[in-house]
Amino acid sequence: MAKTLMVQGTTSDAGKSVMVAGLCRILKRRGLSVAPFKPQNMALNSAVTANGGEIGRAQAVQARACGLPPHTDMNPVLLKPNSDTGAQVIIHGKALTNMEASAYHDYKKVAMDAVLTSHRRLGEHYDWIIVEGAGSPAEINLRANDIANMGFAEAVDCPVILIADIDRGGVFAHLVGTLSLLSPSEQQRVCGFLINRFRGDIALLQSGLDWLEDHTTKPVLGVIPYLHDLHLEAEDAITTSQHRDQAQIRVVVPVLSRISNHTDFDVLRMHPQVDLRFIGKGQVIPPCELVILPGSKSVCRDLDFLRDNGWDTQLQRHLRYGGKVLGICGGFQMLGRAVHDPLGIEGPTGSRDGLGLLEMETTLAEDKILRQVTGHCVAHLHPDYSGKGALAGYEIHAGRSDGPALSRPFATLRHHDASQEFSDGAISEDGQIVGTYVHGVFDQEATRNAMLQWAGISVVSTLDYEALIEANLDRLADAIEQAMDIDALLASV
Template sequence: MSAHVLMVQGCTSDAGKSTLVAALCRWLHRRGVRVAPFKPQNMALNSAVTEDGGEIGRAQAVQAQACGLAPHTEFNPVLLKPNSDTGAQVIVHGRVAANLDARGYHDYKRIAREAVLASHARLCERFDAVIVEGAGSPAEINLRANDIANMGYAEAVDCPVILIADIDRGGVFAHLVGTLALLSESERARVQGIVINRFRGDIALLEPGLEWLTRETGKPVLGVLPYLHGLHIEAEDAVPMPRETPGAQLRVVVPVLPRISNHTDFDALRAHPQVDLRFVGAGQTPPPCDLIVLPGSKSTRADLAWLRANGWADAIARHLRYGGKVLGICGGLQMLGRAVHDPHGIEGDAGSSEGLGWLELETTLASHKHLRNVTGRLAFDNAALRGYEIHCGTSEGPALSRPACTLDEGRADGAMSEDGSIIGTYVHGVFDHPDALAALLRWAGLHEAQRLDIHALREASLERLADAIEAHLDTDAVLRLLGQEAACEP
């Protein structure tokens, strides 16, 4: 087997694959190992702009941070961004390659496989260790043919696999035994150990089950990782659960659009001790708040129709009438304008949609995607900001003469209404810089905002994860699987 590649596969989605890969990456990085993350195929609407000007899943950007690296397209060569229930935009090596339905992508996998193996080979040349994240479950029978995300990849490159399962959701033994039972003989042999994730309680009560599991499967349990509360690690795709914020002084509401993208924009707000952030789904009445944020969207016109169908047009009008503030990010900016045009069917059926009409601008979608990491300042406060742009639309209109931001490359970005109650920007991550976060919270009504640095919180979370690896995982076994015993001596 490949001595310096280790793959983490999960029994289910959200079993903890992304987190375990990030934890292993930071742990190895602390030991001085040149390590890189890798996810052959990712399906997510949360993406990041890389140093080489492409686009990858945000989970791999976090894992790159764990390795002390800038995000690179090699870390996630195939990214699928769903734009309907049956279709997705296919991004290969950071660039849009096609828009395909499920059957079309199945036929496309041969080309995608070549991209995956090419990136794998280049990473193996550059790094001492590569920690690979699978996707979903390796036991999805209907997806096994031409697989490049799980065992198909592992078999092709001949790497060992760790299988992780989430005990917090229940059924952990059934998940593990059932997953192994559905693998082929060679795939089962490739699984070199089991990790149980999100355990809370007395480990002594679990030990008889662990002993049974090893006897039943023949696989060693490499560790039981505890449930770590308060981690600030970006979610790969699922919208995070709300958290209680006692004593919050500012209420922020975000509609959960059917194709919401980059909801990691709100991680700093979720973490802020003075902010009560609520995600509001279909059929739910928008509660009273100080700030409504319209998020990014992979299908702007369809999500605009969803907003209207769920009463948000009236809710926003009422909110503004009573002195509230509204911020639109990327697709949210486009929705706040007079119209969104998609003449070539970039995000769905070709056509035009009337916008919410709060900003004097119109947007036309085109096939070229703008991908940029940006820095600059908020125009209304001069506070420093940093973020990134990922969008296919170009906006034009008088509202742009009152920009929301001035970027260091000499461009203006976005718009602000004449009365200052509405801001629209193409910059994702606009809350991530501590100065921009404080300025935007003041604009929304929180006049004495505590300083919060989401990047520092993520760093602290990565350190906690690495500490958990040290304390709860058989690290000697991990090193043996990577062939790193000598290279990894502290």
Template sequence: MNRYKLMVQGTTSDAGKSVMVAGLCRVLARKHFDVAPFKPQNMALNSAVTIEGGEIGRAQAVQAQAAGLKPSILMNPVLLKPNTDTGAQVIVRGKVLSDMDAREYHAYKPKLLAMVVETFDDLGKQFEHRIIEGAGSPAEINLRDNDIANMGFAEAVDAKVVIIADIDRGGVFAHLYGTYALLSPTEQARVCGFIINRFRGDPSLLDSGLTWLTEKTGVPVLGVIPYLKGLYLEAEDAINVQQTDGDAHFKVVVLGLPRISNHTDFDALRLHPKVDLTFVRPGDQWPNADLIIVPGSKSTRGDLAALRTQGWDKQIARHLRFGGKVIGICGGYQMLGNKISDPNGVEGPAGECLGLGYLNIDTRLQGTKQLKQVCGTVEINGKKATISGYEIHVGESHSNDLQPFTLNGVKDGAISSCGNILGGYLHGMFDDPDACNLLLHWAGLETAHSQASDMDQLREAGLDRVADAIEAHLDLDTLFADIRGSLSWKK
């Protein structure tokens, strides 16, 4: 059987590359093909823990699920986690390499290309077919030199390319034609098709534009994917906006920290029919809240300083005086403690700062980043629920408070003596319905209104829905011409 390599590139960020790769992986997996996702370079603060105990972009974990696989470091060899406006932590094959500013990283990229190609080949030893996701746009002229994320990688591994554009943004023909025109002749020769994404209305209205585009470029439009209303799939790095139910009455406020990480922790709350979730950002008017959540952070001490600058510490204090509840997750958990020390400058200049003082814990940032998938129980006020998720953090927090979580057989987290403040390192603590119901009941939502969703089932339904749309609206016989004659394709 032919080994198939297809790369999905976009005219812009958020054109739909991640979802398209996930959908194509699900289509091929449903046809019993041996397929895996791959993204050479990802930039995101939303990450996942792999089966090897490494760290990759969360989008690749979702794509792995679409293919029926566990996430692996081979699926995303380079992950950039921004820690300033001009710098990022560089993670290579799941482990931290170093912090680099933008110029340092650009100069370092030639050294990464061979490793990225080798990782792609390693993935190919396990899976016959690979669907690759690009990053941003291949037409960013200033990033063409030493490119490892788009056409530079496609040429290095001799992959076919499709280019996707989001028509909901407007200017779709300019996006597609302009992107194609800015490619070199050898890069243009790799483009086997265009895909138009998120279309609302009658697709026949596009016919004249599709004909024009094909005549101008010689590249076929493989299909027009409709706008899928209400689709749930985890966003790669943009915070999803909640579409609230008119009956949602339990108010949850999440602090929109400058370096907020793993915002998908709150998807279960965003989708809960009785929860009205708000991300409060700098300058926003502070909304009423039943529950305040201090989220994870890539720069804990820096975000704690920003929290105080915004006056959010005073809002939290006022909220607690009126009997409200507060949850801290990972970096937010550290902020709720007594102090955070960083003697070796793990997250910035070495030093120490006072926490908010609501949990009796001290945190020391040092050593290797802890990356692990965990499961266990959460117990609050004598009630228990099963819980699972993952941890991504540096350092340790030592607690003298009650510990509500038991994860992989070890006690974790803290709950204050007054019972109104809770925290822990567990990402995904709301994803299990029973745990979500227990936590929300503790926070004040009546038991009768506890209607938490099973996030894994929602993700599966979303992946199937995307795959159904792809099968209905894309010319898969042309896209997969190299393998469509196999027995699997006919099933």
């Protein structure tokens, strides 16, 4: 069986996902077979595996660090919130049901079986499994039947690294407080601390490190520096907007209340010719060339949210002034005349009027479409476009759309293991509005360039996004190796 090492954090966003990705890349570079694992994830950014399953986006990034395709065993339990108190429960890549938090608390005993089954299967194929915890292991109200942190570590008997973010402030309180709230056996399981995102002269931190080790009798395994401009896809947090005064176009993304898969826009955030701006509740859509309506885990509720913020009338004004609008997945559904949810898939049963910008309607069905796709963009985006731009991405949606607008498709696609082609999305007759179900629509250079030209850039600069991701993974691994004694860590597991 594989050796298992777990990274837990004192808080959410302490750096668990990034640390696991970095350790995975380090082990891969040393010629070891390694796989990532997260027992339970709660996130609205997800990825589709080759076998049509759904896992957290962070585990797909970590799989890439290992040189592996993502697999459902890497994240056996995924919770996708669809209200303040409930979530869709996804086990081994497939959505089972919607569940309130109180009901899920009792269901965790069943979910643990799925977790241990996936861990066992991975252990039969890899030398190492690097595990990411969820949130904090010291959440007292969540410790009963825990499957995400120490409950899992105790079940498989693995050591735990505890990581804290010094950039938040209070790093010593975070580490000591978290450790003190663990049971004696869990405290013994913690093999050491990591301090993340440190800036400045480490000599000024040394007295604190010495005190921490003396007080807890646990070693500080390393102090990871703050890595400026490190780009890896986020698990859930919206990455800061990228303002560029010299950009040729401004792109605005309204942050819906249940926004999902906002990693679609990471490549635009990195593009030198794009000024990407997220706007939130109460903000006005500013003058721009392109507005993108993102995916949503609850389209009907987010249509209400959109109208409550006045974004529907602001979109109409944007179009009157010649601006472009793109809808992706849930955002595409919003562009139609209506969205129907007769089974209560994403919330209460019922229907909502759409924005009426495309002649189509969408009905949510019980079976979710999950598939990786390839193909090419066929929409006539601008006069010089040949209609052969390569396109690759994935679909995650319960909606089925129908109507005259679909007779002018955005793309022709095929499932990754099928030869039969099918149409996707729509483009309006005047060419101002585009909709697609494909997440990752900007990732392939040919289609990205065509869409940026459609939005207003005459000559698009080259951006090798794939090489950028690989370079960032290697940069992360280099920084961790410089800050830690990896050989000693591996020998201790």
